[in-house]
Amino acid sequence: MAGRRQSPGPRQSPGSQTSLRKRNQQRIVEALVKVGASTQADLARRTGLSTATISNIVSHMAENGLVSLTPTTASGRRATSVRLLSSNGTVAAGIGFGRRHLRVVLVYPDYTIVAEESIALPPKYDPRVGFDLARDLLGDLLERTGISWDALSGVGVGIPGSIDRRDVMPVIGTVWAEWAFVDVVVELEDRLGGIPVVLDNDANLGSVAETIWGPHGHVTNLVYLKVGSGIGAGLILNGMPFNGATGVTGEVGHVQVVADGQACRCGNRGCLEAEASITAMLDRLSAVTSITTTEELVAAAKAGDVAVIRVIEDAARMIGRVVGDLASILSPEIIVLGGPLAALGDTILEPISRAFARHVLPLVRDATEIVASTLDDRGEALGAAALVFHREAVRVL
Template identity: 50%
Template sequence: MPATTRPAASHSKNPGSQSALRHLNQQRLIECLLSGPATQAELSRQTGLSTATVSNIVKIMQGAGLVSTEPVTSSGRRALSVRLNSQGAVAVGIDFGRRHLRVVLASLGYQVIAEETVTLPLGHHAEEGIAAAVELLDKLLRQNGVERRAVVGAGAGIAGPIDRRSGTVAQGAILPEWVGFQILERLERALELPVYVDNDANLGALSEVTWGPHSGVSDLMFLKIGSGIGAGLIVNGAPYYGAVGITGEIGHATIHEYGAICRCGNRGCLETVASTSTMLELLGKSAGRSLEPQDIVRNALAKDPATLRVIDDAGLAVGRALGNVANLIGPEVIVVGGPLAGLGETLLGPIRRGLVRHAVPVVGETTTLTMSSLGARAEALGAAALVFQHAGISSG
């Protein structure tokens, strides 16, 4: 799994404040306890902190449910052993989509405690999405008997690029009502928790190397095909964010120079030929009614000719764009996620053909293309993993 993370926007504290120092010292203790229980004296020696400081931090962590303690004898003297409580620390993962909100609660042991998805109105404003997230989080905590003090923090995925310099949702998001919104500050006020914000595709990539079967992969690309098309990158074992946090915008790679106008202002972008919105528009005309992504999956699996043709065209276009990216960064694995993940090889087949056709032969032959095993929860799970990593907690 990645050794480090550098999210597009993260919870920040005054580095000289007492709360920031306490937070840093708590992370140091957690890192020591990941290898097993230790006495307070041992923690003091390992961290270089005074015994009084360790004792105070342990009391705070115990009150928050992060650790448990028990009296022991060490070198003939009475001591207090401290154990990291895997069920006491809870992370919240939030996925804000164009028309959905998903919230998960995850334990330190990387087990999902609870999750729920609700529908958001198309064109909803950020304040509506945040209010729904607060309500859903409170509901899940209450229903599962999780005390709020046990929550380490919340990670949030946004369906659009995030400018690290300002912490705002940048132009090009499929949530235009959120553009320019100070998502980090507003979420922290509403949730009253440390918050870490990132693009949903970046979190999808993080989830694959944390929760998924690709924990040993150092170079991975997560491609999300939905209303928009975006990619998250793991390069040399860590998420890649570029200079301002806006990377992986493969949906705006030009496929047809004189194609349809894209919402970004360019022509013939990949999104204009391969997003679920485009597929639904094409298929809805022939069906004479509006369709949903699950209709694409169902009709394709039923071998509907029109649906299979649309998927084939879209897959080839996606593969062409992936070929260019693969030539540049040479990923070991490309994972495809999003609402069409249930298509399996029906979608992977044409993507693979496009990839092999447009990539350098050795790159096309050695790049593994697979469908995400995490389904629709990938982005929310990645958001929860982000929280644990910032708390100094690793899945190992």
């Protein structure tokens, strides 16, 4: 124990050989999705990788059942044709439902992304309409990649609200009204012909995605803070997603920041979510601006609109204070800001960090990094796909 400083976790750091190999494999898979079965020489040309690298990675993928290798001839010479495999259980799908969009991804067990796509949704859409669209989009992706439905080992789904793990239902008061009482797992399994569906909330899935696809693979304690129309955190503790007794964890949006403040949908008042979510920011701006959407808010902030920046800063101070309290409790290595405002970078990170530093225990402050997510709005769907393999792993254990 003595003298130990930041022992590296089991995962490799971004610059490592493993990470490089993963990126190269990702490029090979993208090429195969784009043009279908290819020779190794074709893949080398398309990716710019050496034939030795291609051969090495492709052999490894074949051993793991991800591609088939078939002898063929090309330009009269012996060659090997590489084709994406779709044997049973090869691929997981992830579906992420946002407030105005829906994203579907296909992922291999080694977390290589096979394909991904998102579509816009109308405000306050009926989740059941969303499920239909998700099924169709998933079907499109499978067709485009030549992967059969049978190849799906499961489908992970993320929704913007907490899930009570005891009955696997959205928790009233943490989710938009349209999602209350919707049995997401049953509805989706019905539409997917019984393919097993696993469900979690968006912030939890974001935290999982950050440890796999973000540059934080070496971290064992990570907080993913999603600021959107609600505010919530996903927790990776001791290297594992943390779900507590109920599955309802990381609910920083329901920490009170203003005594007797705005009424919150959870039943309390002055919650962080009621005072500092994007919804609250837009409410506050409605008196003095014509801004009504998140996109307009982000654009105005980027353009330097002082009223918008002030409202964002005020919210950021409240967020930073609550995240400081959370860090005094959990002492994570890193806090990753996700959601649409992450794109604003320092405009929001700086006031969060200042308030954080003012409230957290000084020793923890110096040991905690606060950064913006680099996954844009992809974290939820990616994390959902990863969840499929995690659940399988848990079942095997």
